[in-house]
Amino acid sequence: MTPASAADYKTVKPEKVGLSSERLKNMDRLIDGYVERKQIAGAVVMVARKGKVAYFKASGLADVGKPMQRDTIFRIVSMTKSITSTAIMMLYEQGKLLLSDPVSKYIPEFRNQKVLVPLPEGSAFPYKLVPVKREVQIRDLLAHTSGILYLFLNDVYSNPGRKMVVDLYKEAGITDGFCRPDEEIGDMVKRLARLPLYAQPGEVWDYGLNSDVLGYLVEVVSGMKFDAFVERNIFNPLKMHDSHFYIPKEKLPRLAAVWKSDWHGDLQRADEKPIMAGDLCLNPSDAEALSGKYLAGGANVLSTVYDYFRFAQMLLNGGQLDGVRLLSRKTVELMTATNHIGAHEAEFLHSKGWKFGLGFAIQQDREHPVDSGDVGTFEWAGIYSTRFSVDPKEEKITIFMSQTNPFGHHFELWDKVLVQSASAIAD
């Protein structure tokens, strides 16, 4: 495969890259319908193929009285994770760490960890703590098999053990980072490491604060602040000029507002207060901070569709873009391999048949109700409704960005976007 270039903002006629203009009109109709029905305020959608942007459209509003633009800046939240994974894999390629290294080699607080095992109701004490069978390794953090949790999933996958661990997190001041705490990421990670794990490392797939730990690991291993490392080694080389951990003042007008939607036409711009729902705390206003201490590898980055396209194209190209190589082809192959989580399924955004690699979910087979691409397609999303999908076989990238809460409603829309993208292939 010839490395594709994406140096400018230009789009090509879809037919030039084997896509159908006519069929891509279905994407217009899809997004316009959601905007007209006031299910979302607006969105930016891109479909790129063979390194060329073939569809790139902004619809609806970015904020009250402000149309959505192609360069609108979004809170990409968990789409930060793939960037953090890339930073770790760069250090891996530099020989600074091995994926099999115990995390405690770099962050000593991870030594002698315990796993919380709930005891039957009526026991003298609600749980016991058992030693880990093996230490948490860097690969566990990349693949979410460490036994570290997110608090907000306590509302989704509730069980006594998870609740007990989440209660300990809360008491120790651990947050998901979506309401940024006033501390440095290392402070949080060192406390988290001394709290019990939810499961034995390697014995569960559970989406959690792993990328946040990885962000701190980048600091420890590189000796640089995490944001500085990413800016120097990823954002700048890829010319992701609109990607930031904290937004520059002059770009504030380009930041999209977050909207609360009941999915039935009641659409309200979120106010300054944090959005609380059970154990989930989201603070859209965090994105307006011009500086801050907290650098969350799982949630911090603000970016545009075009910038993220450049990042995704780098991965699709096997680690390089426009003559700049960030990773080797073999490392990208390792990141997108489907056997990192063994028999577990990465069932969070997807149904069965999706595995988790080293930073995103990967389609292992095609036995799904939604045909969003080929085997090997890799994807992830963000909690304010952003999603990317890379189909290596078709050399196709699809990116959707909106800023709508709550999160759960968007699966249908995202799936439909991916269906429109896939069904526009015409060669």
Place this chain on the structure above:
Amino acid sequence: MQRFAEFIFAAAALAILLPGSAQATGPRVTTALFSPDKNEVHAVDFPPFVTEEVVDGGPISEIVRIALKRAKLDAVITTHPLKRMVRYYLLQEDALAVMGWHFQFSKEQRKQLIFVPISGLSEKFFYYKPAYPNGLNLNEAGNLKGKHYGAHKGEEKSYFAKAGAEVHFGRTITMLKKLRQGDLDFICAPPQSVEWLVDRYMPEEKGRFISTEAHAEHQVYFIVFNRKHPSGEVAAEKFKQALSAMVSDGTSAAISKKHFGDSDNGKMFLRRLETFK
């Protein structure tokens, strides 16, 4: 900071005079990040007295560690972010000992425990000056009504509750942040902890957390040995003797001076390890 040295001497008297059980409070300690020892002493992070963030783990950690060594007790101190983890190790896993203050144990639980005082602790009430530019008078119970009080778990709080204050629990740093946000009106904590935490986490707020004239009760920081541990009783006795000797020969005072002394060296020992390049 001289006060801490005075309390070390007071602790000597306490260690000799107090019987094997008393009321206390508690966090837990372990510096054993590199070798899991057979005997564990658990404590809650209690900066700057017990914390892995400063040189030698803080003054109380250092005193305990040297006393354990002199008593020929092979035990390691491990710190935890939460008090209830300390209680877990003491009561569920029969750890050799835990360290802390504001301990709350039932009568039955106390029977299995041997309290050895390490140090007296002076606490003060603090408020956030921008919220109360003219000061906060806590001397009269009538002033407490409707106020929000931040307490440590295990702290005696009935006085405040009876006076109509709403009591909230949390870690000291969390409570300081809540003071700043206006979610709390006052808290009670050792001045050394407040000074260290403000310097560590919010140096821009230095001088804004003001201690009141109202006096809080003096507290005692204990090491609590566990009779259920096979070596618990013997270890407690040996430790007590070693600690008394350290007070008599001036070792404890020297440790206190090392950490809290007014000289530049003294300040150096309370610096965060991460700040040493």
